[in-house]
Amino acid sequence: xxxxxxxxxxxxxxxxxxxxxxxxxxxxxxxxxxxxxxxxxxxxxxxxxxxxxxxxxxxxxxxxxxxxxxxxxxxxxxxxxxxxxxxxxxxxxxxxxxxxxxxxxxxxxxxxxxxxxxxxxxxxxxxxxxxxxxxxxxxxxxxxxxxxxxxxxxxxxxxxxxxxxxxxxxxxxxxxxxxxxxxxxxxxxxxxxxxxxxxxxxxxxxxxxxxxxxxxxxxxxxxxxxxxxxxxxxxxxxxxxxxxxxxxxxxxxxxxxxxxxxxxxxxxxxxxxxxxxxxxxxxxxxxxxxxxxxxxxxxxxxxxxxxxxxxxxxxxxxxxxxxxxxxxxxxxxxxxxxxxxxxxxxxxxxxxxxxxxxxxxxxxxxxxxxxx
Ligand SMILES: Cc1cc2nc3c(=O)[nH]c(=O)nc-3n(C[C@H](O)[C@H](O)[C@H](O)COP(=O)(O)OP(=O)(O)OC[C@H]3O[C@@H](n4cnc5c(N)ncnc54)[C@H](O)[C@@H]3O)c2cc1C
Numbered sequence: 001x002x003x004x005x006x007x008x009x010x011x012x013x014x015x016x017x018x019x020x021x022x023x024x025x026x027x028x029x030x031x032x033x034x035x036x037x038x039x040x041x042x043x044x045x046x047x048x049x050x051x052x053x054x055x056x057x058x059x060x061x062x063x064x065x066x067x068x069x070x071x072x073x074x075x076x077x078x079x080x081x082x083x084x085x086x087x088x089x090x091x092x093x094x095x096x097x098x099x100x101x102x103x104x105x106x107x108x109x110x111x112x113x114x115x116x117x118x119x120x121x122x123x124x125x126x127x128x129x130x131x132x133x134x135x136x137x138x139x140x141x142x143x144x145x146x147x148x149x150x151x152x153x154x155x156x157x158x159x160x161x162x163x164x165x166x167x168x169x170x171x172x173x174x175x176x177x178x179x180x181x182x183x184x185x186x187x188x189x190x191x192x193x194x195x196x197x198x199x200x201x202x203x204x205x206x207x208x209x210x211x212x213x214x215x216x217x218x219x220x221x222x223x224x225x226x227x228x229x230x231x232x233x234x235x236x237x238x239x240x241x242x243x244x245x246x247x248x249x250x251x252x253x254x255x256x257x258x259x260x261x262x263x264x265x266x267x268x269x270x271x272x273x274x275x276x277x278x279x280x281x282x283x284x285x286x287x288x289x290x291x292x293x294x295x296x297x298x299x300x301x302x303x304x305x306x307x308x309x310x311x312x313x314x315x316x317x318x319x320x321x322x323x324x325x326x327x328x329x330x331x332x333x334x335x336x337x338x339x340x341x342x343x344x345x346x347x348x349x350x351x352x353x354x355x356x357x358x359x360x361x362x363x364x365x366x367x368x369x370x371x372x
Contacts, residue, residue, distance in 0.1 A: 010142030014325025017346035023105035170256035197278035223247030322349035
């Protein structure tokens with residue numbers, strides 16, 4: 001069984017950022033990307049196009065590519081490139097990171113496995129996948145979270161109504177059903193939007209979209225008991241945002257291509273350009289953190305919905321067990337489930353591991369030099 005300086009668990013954005021940092025710091029690393037199953041339930045799969053970050057934009061590459069094409073007298077090709085849009089999404093970012101690491105960093109071993117258990121034994125962590133065991137001095141956990149999905153009743157191909165969350169997926173994949181106000185909220189400028197939710201948080205998001213972008217809209221409780229304060233109800237009324245209690249009975253769309261709205265049994269259809277899901281989290285993938293006894297946040301919630309506590313170095317309450325990405329919460333700042341925060345937490349974690357490893361190297365040298 002090999003012994004690594006750092007084991008990174010998770011092949012999402014936070015895992016990728018950690019792996020690249022570990023690769024570039026020269027750390028002896030093992031990176032677990034997860035399995036088909038864990039990948040399917042990860043948030044990275046849902047991101048269609050990232051456009052809330054400077055630098056991550058197709059314009060930068062297009063500019064350079066068209067210059068090269070024009071220089072080589074390939075004007076027609078340059079025109080095609082200029083007119084095209086190239087989505088940049090998490091899947092592409094992760095694939096590119098894996099390829100870069102495979103091509104240039106032999107200090108990183110990449111494994112497509114899910115880690116099913118973890119144990120701290122003295123100063124080491126023993127990690128088990130269904131088929132193998134691994135040993136590491138430190139761990140960076142980056143297993144993410146999953147959003148609660150709306151269950152919608154919709155007729156299937158035979159006309160029978162089926163209640164499922166699967167009806168929403170095609171529109172989520174096309175960035176018409178949104179999940180992240182900081183990442184995708186700007187798309188809704190001047191549009192009509194349905195916020196699917198029933199809580200004060202849903203009300204806050206609806207108000208925020210109206211105040212920022214003039215969004216008109218609805219809060220669709222989809223049959224759930226509404227839990228929105230009087231003060232917020234007054235503001236929503238002022239902003240002309242209607243709260244609709246009725247269960248959704250159909251999605252109005254062009255097949256799976258374009259969302260147009262929602263139907264209900266006892267009221268008129270609602271036509272919208274976007275829907276934003278605000279139902280909270282279905283899961284925080286904190287199982288491995290719980291196995292090593294790491295402290296959790298969000299007291300009062302069921303364990304599987306609690307974020308993992310970290311400090312400013314992204315370290316959990318367990319020494320050398322770091323957690324990064326969407327699964328964490330800090331006491332001193334609001335939750336920031338974003339690509340750039342995942343990267344920042346990742347760099348803090350891996351640099352701390354690197355600092356500790358190098359300190360041990362130096363201490364050993366100085367110890368050996370001491371007069372006996
Ligand atoms: C629809 C949508 C759009 C978004 N758009 C943007 C955007 O435009 N800009 C932005 O900044 N942010 C955006 N976000 C947020 C961003 O995608 C997340 O912050 C980011 O994906 C979090 O990365 P993560 O690595 O923590 O988790 P994830 O991306 O969810 O990755 C978790 C990884 O862990 C793996 N895993 C899980 N369990 C195990 C296990 N036991 N062993 C091994 N591996 C395991 C999974 O396979 C997966 O690879 C968006 C989110 C959503 C849902």
